[in-house]
Amino acid sequence: xxxxxxLEVFSRVIALGSMTLAGRELGHSPAVISKRIKRLExxxxxxxxxxxxxxxxLTEAGQGFxxxxxxxxxxxxxxxxxxxxxxxxxxxxxxxxxxxxxARVHIAPHLRPFMEAHPQLSLNLSLSDDLVxxxxxxxxxxxxxxxxxxxxxxxxxxxxxxxxxxxxxxYLQRHGVPQCLDDLKQHQxxxxxxxxxxxxxxxxxxxxFKPEAMLHTNSSEVVRAxxxxxxxxxxxxxxxxxxxxxxxxLVQVLPDYEGPKDLxxxxxxxxxxxxxAKIRLFIDYLAELYGPEPYWxx
Numbered sequence: 047x048x049x050x051x052x053l054e055v056f057s058r059v060i061a062l063g064s065m066t067l068a069g070r071e072l073g074h075s076p077a078v079i080s081k082r083i084k085r086l087e088x089x090x091x092x093x094x095x096x097x098x099x100x101x102x103x104l105t106e107a108g109q110g111f112x113x114x115x116x117x118x119x120x121x122x123x124x125x126x127x128x129x130x131x132x133x134x135x136x137x138x139x140x141x142x143x144x145x146x147x148x149a150r151v152h153i154a155p156h157l158r159p160f161m162e163a164h165p166q167l168s169l170n171l172s173l174s175d176d177l178v179x180x181x182x183x184x185x186x187x188x189x190x191x192x193x194x195x196x197x198x199x200x201x202x203x204x205x206x207x208x209x210x211x212x213x214x215x216x217y218l219q220r221h222g223v224p225q226c227l228d229d230l231k232q233h234q235x236x237x238x239x240x241x242x243x244x245x246x247x248x249x250x251x252x253x254x255f256k257p258e259a260m261l262h263t264n265s266s267e268v269v270r271a272x273x274x275x276x277x278x279x280x281x282x283x284x285x286x287x288x289x290x291x292x293x294x295x296l297v298q299v300l301p302d303y304e305g306p307k308d309l310x311x312x313x314x315x316x317x318x319x320x321x322x323a324k325i326r327l328f329i330d331y332l333a334e335l336y337g338p339e340p341y342w343x344x
Contacts, residue, residue, distance in 0.1 A: 137166035144189040205336035209305025234278030
């Protein structure tokens, strides 16, 4: 088992590109990680890594060795996932990536029942609005808001996502209510945090609109706050502004135009035949929590 552990250490160093990151993930110091790699090299009688003060790289022998053990380790993980997937008792660490605002509002407040049901499980929740590298980042699962796409990853739909145009009553009182899509050109339309064009579906089908405003930001929460303050019109998801719409702090504009119908909240994980119990239980929990008619739309 010591030999197998050295293979796992080597594999994580290559996947993460750093002994420090691999040590952090595996619970060892960089010195221990370095010692394990050196022990593996001595046993094989060949150098696997070229080390510098700034980076590590694979030797030719190391590249070939890594390609061969990757399949072996993947098979072992699959076997473990098959066995553990039949149990509701889980332990270890579950590494999850999720969008910042969504996680703060719709994941963090609901973690206590899940964590109490699985006291031996540790949850590492990493928040980012970027599309993280699931494999390279060492994540077990990522929560994403996007349209389905071809991928080597498996995606399970958790809930539909509805996006609509909205503004504060004060803004509409000062600037008027747009009556058609062309009217938006005369309004302050606050771009999304990723600066993408607004993809909308209207009476004539899909359309794209480039929002123009004085404010540009990489924060989704700043966009929401700006729309609420009356700075302009925004394209927001109901999971983000549902309570504001219900409370009258925001008003939907151009109701004939909304975001794409195929937009959804999904749990994305590496393609494996057998899913580890800790991943399955977490995904099942969120799927039951949100469902086909999520609570923020009711």
